[in-house]
Amino acid sequence: xxxxxxxxxxxxxxxxxxxxxxxxxxxxxxxxxxxxxxxxxxxxxxxxxxxxxxxxxxxxxxxxxxxxxxxxxxxxxxxxxxxxxxxxxxxxxxxxxxxxxxxxxxxxxxxxxxxxxxxxxxxxxxxxxxxxxxxxxxxxxxxxxxxxxxxxxx
Numbered sequence: 001x002x003x004x005x006x007x008x009x010x011x012x013x014x015x016x017x018x019x020x021x022x023x024x025x026x027x028x029x030x031x032x033x034x035x036x037x038x039x040x041x042x043x044x045x046x047x048x049x050x051x052x053x054x055x056x057x058x059x060x061x062x063x064x065x066x067x068x069x070x071x072x073x074x075x076x077x078x079x080x081x082x083x084x085x086x087x088x089x090x091x092x093x094x095x096x097x098x099x100x101x102x103x104x105x106x107x108x109x110x111x112x113x114x115x116x117x118x119x120x121x122x123x124x125x126x127x128x129x130x131x132x133x134x135x136x137x138x139x140x141x142x143x144x145x146x147x148x149x150x151x152x153x154x
């Protein structure tokens with residue numbers, strides 16, 4: 001009985017921020033990094049996503065937080081859309097969250113891209129994907145939905 005009361009008290013008094021993670025934490029870290037060096041952040045986004053710096057700066061001016069600009073470009077890359085079309089979907093749907101915006105862009109729930117978004121398994125590297133600076137150079141990103149040999153098979 002004491003354990004149950006303790007567990008209930010533990011769950012009630014632990015702030016929900018302690019359970020927050022994934023995308024929220026990632027975006028918060030991106031905002032900190034961006035605010036420390038906005039010109040460098042713009043250049044990094046330009047390099048990572050292959051978008052001209054002037055276009056990156058226009059996206060940054062169109063959104064409330066620098067991390068939102070990252071997400072516009074990231075979702076554009078994932079959905080194979082230009083930043084302007086992502087912004088057109090972002091503006092009326094931004095209060096619904098990035099998951100809803102991703103769905104509107106055709107990123108299917110259950111897809112590797114949607115899971116990466118949900119888990120915050122995204123990377124701001126400031127490097128180009130061709131040089132290995134894009135998504136996929138961190139641990140756990142080696143599987144892209146292909147069909148391997150399976151478990152314990154040669």
